[in-house]
Amino acid sequence: MTDILFLTEILVAALLVIGAxxxxxxxxxxxxxxxPMKRLHAPTKASTLGVGSLLLASMIHGFTSGEASLHELLVMAFLFATAPISGNFIAKVHLHRQRGGKELPAPPSEERWATYSEQ
Incomplete structure (x- = not known):
């Protein structure tokens, strides 16, 4: 019995590291x-997988400790349903604004206004 608990602890630790x-x-x-179109992929893909791994680790730990809860499953379902859809909507708005004759406003002239640069 302790071997199974040890293996689940290793799995939970691995999922926590992967999620982080x-x-x-x-x-x-x-x-x-x-x-904006490049920036869109970072939170919708990588962060969704990260939060999904963290929630999966929490679910496994809860089931093995006897304190099972479906809250994590509901949060994960909501996250996986809404993140790709919202990313798609943001991309469509960006494309329609470019094609509709209205160009997107230029970013401020300051180089570091919304990006991290190593200067």
Whole structure:
């Protein structure tokens, strides 16, 4: 019985590390990428996988400790249903504004207004 608990603890730890790495990559991409269409992919893909891994680790830990809860499952379902749809809507608005004759306003002349640069 202790071998199964040890393996689940290793699985939970691995999922926590994977979730933290994906969330960090998504946050860094949101800061570093400069164009809106590039910036869109960082939070919708990497952060969704990161938060999904963290919630899966919480679910596994809850089931093995006897304190099972469906809150994590509901949050994960909501996240996986809304993040791709909202990313798609943001991309469509960007494309329609460019094609409709209304050009997007230029970003401020300051170089570091919304991106991380190593200067």
């Amino acid at each position: 790495v994906f969330t960090l990559i998504g946050s860094y991409g949101l800061l570093k990428l400069d164009q």
